[in-house]
Every structure is written in C-alpha cells, then in structure tokens.
Amino acid sequence: MATVAVENYLKHVLLLSEGGEELVSMGDLAGALAVVPGTATAMVKALADEGLLEHQPRLGVRLTTRGRRIALNVLRKHRLVETFLVETLKMDWSKVHAEAEQLEHAVSDEVLDRLDALLGHPRQDPHGDPIPNRAGKIDSQVYATLATCATGRRLRIVRVTEQSEEFLRFAEDSGLRPGAELSVGERNLVSGLVTLTRTDGGKIALGVAAAGKILVEPRG
Template identity: 40%
Template sequence: MESPVADDYLKAIYHHTEWQNDPITPSQLAAVLGLAPSSVTEMVKKLAAQGLVTHRPYGPVSLTAAGQRRAAGVIRRHRLIETWLVREFGYAWDEVHDEAEILEHALSDRLLEGIDARLGRPRFDPHGDAIPDATGSVDREPFVLLSAAAPGHAGRVLRVSDRDPELLRALVERGIDVGHELEVVSKETVRADGVNVELPPGAGESVWLTR
C-alpha cells in the first residue's frame, strides 16, 4: 500500500513513540490525524493486513519491523527536506513543516540522496529530531522532557516539537533554540545565558533536554 495516506499513518505512529515509550491508541491516532475513529480503525486494519502494524481490537497500534523501516524512510525524507529548506533557502524553523509535508511525496530517491550528500549527511533536523540513515537507524542521546525535569537540572536543548509554529516563534524570541544550555528554575522558568526566562504556555511539553 504505497500511498501518502498510509505513510501519514505510519509516520504518526512512529512519532508517538519516538520520545516516550507508550504505544499509540486508535483514539490518539485519530486525534493526531484529525480523522473520525471509524476511518482510523478501517485503515489500521488495512495496514495490519499489509504487515505494517500490529493491532488487536481496542488495543494500541504498533509498527512491525517492516512498518518501522517504511516509516523511518518517510521520516528521513521529511527531516532532510526541512534541513535543506533551512540551510539552503533561509526558511525559519517554524516555516518548514508544511512545505516538507508536500515535498516529501514529490522528491525522487536520487534527488534526496543528493540533498543528503550536499548537507553533509546531517544527523538531526532543525528541531533536533534525529534523521534516520538509509537503513532506518537513528542516533539519539538520553533525554528528559522539560516538564519532567527537576529544578536545578541543567541540560542542552535536544529537541523542540514542530507542531506549534507560534510556540516555536515564542521560544526563539526568548533565546531558546536547539543546542542552547538551560537550567530549570521552576515549571514556568528556565535560566538561559545567565538570565531567567519565563516559558511560553506549552513549552514544558514541547521541549526535551539532555538527561
């Protein structure tokens, strides 16, 4: 089932367990994709028949080894394109997601390989998400979600979720970006570059630090 719709499902399942361990439920998958639960149930059955996911009625959905490889391939395309747009075309990190959603289905494997080589085979995209290599493998450091980090915890920003462009802009305005060193002061405040910074709403659930 080589289709953009199927790829979107696999990508959403992959994303869900990338930064935490609980498998995704059909209702969560429906919410992420903005679809009716009945539509998601039907597609999950088709993906299971293709050997791409495992699922039992009312249970969570998980990728099989084949599904993991295919999802990693789509993720690789998306994140390489985002990195390409930022480095080569001057896009800001809050502008690339939607463009990459369109281009990931249009670029040939040959062009993608050329982009990867030109960029020096980057390991991470502009948001800090790991770019799978050609085999689907990723390299990721131990991490902690900002909201789960205790006061006094100091770490480098590993990743910022790209789901909310407004939040990305708010973080940049506060000098918080991938690679910045932060110290957690409280649930609402971090210390960056020697200055206490009040976090924008939602930052605690959207920023990951080195453990």
C-alpha cells in the same frame, strides 16, 4: 507504491510509539491524523491486510517490520527536507514543518540521498529531532526536559519536540532553540511555572507543559 495517506498513517504510528514497541491507540492515531475514529479503524484494517501493521482489535496498532521500514524512510525524508529548507534555503524553522509534510511524499530516494550528501549527512534536523540513516537506524537517546531536569545547573537545549508554528515562533523569539544554553531558576509545581535564565542573564517564564517540550542535556 504507498499512497500519501498510507505514508502518513505509518509515520504517525511510528511517532506515537516513540520508537518503542508499545501499542498505539486508535484514538491517538485518529487524533494525530485529524480524522474521525471510524476512518482510522477502516484504514488500519486495510493496512493490516497489506502486512504493514498489526492490529489488535480494541487495543491498538503496532508497525510490522515492513511498515516500520516505510515509516522510517518517510521520517527521514521529512527531517532531511526540513534541514534543507533551513540550511540551504534559509527558511524560518517555524515554517518548515508544514512544507516538509507535503514534500516528504514527493521526494524520491535518489533525491533524498543527494540532499543528504549536500547537507553533509546531518544527524539532527533544525528542531534537534534525530534523522534516521539510510538503513533506518535512528538515535533514540532519552533526554531530560525543562520540566523534569535539575534546577540551577547549566544546560544546553538539544531538541524542541513541538511542530506548531506558534510555539516555534515563541521559542525563537525567546532564544530557545537547539544549541542555546541556559539554566532553570525555579520550578513551582503548584502554579505550574518554570523560570529560566539565559546566558545573557535574561529571564523567561514558561508553563510546565511547554517546558516539557524542550529537551536538554547538562552542558559539558
């Protein structure tokens, strides 16, 4: 059975490869896992020996089919647990990521399936992140962000791709959660400022980096 550390390495390789087939650099992986680069190299070598990922020295890593299967299962646990914490236990969506980081390694497949049923087989978690189904299939639709979308049009927030508690608390306080509707007033590339208008007329200013974390679709 995969240890907690192994599950975390595989999960982060999956997240960093955006679901695609690109190589993930050792630096990015080490950064995501908060370990020094040498540690990541050592661990990656071991995981490659186990056949869970493919290591191209000095270039990066990519999941094997087996590794991907495990990573998707961990991600499914993470996101279903987050959904449970918000929907059933009424926890604040800014806190559930940290909780799920622990629980994702302790929840069995049977509990997972029962949670899934209890919640009505949700497709997204509270942040709008897609939940892989039991077969490991995951919606990977590409959305525009508040940093890249057309201005003036009516939009709906579909996803917030940032897990830090501070960011999410800010988003919550500003009404920027999945499902909320708004439009982009103006975007100043020089100052890096994006101005939003909520349906209630309220205006919010946002840095372009933060705006890039918020995915939207045209309302319709």
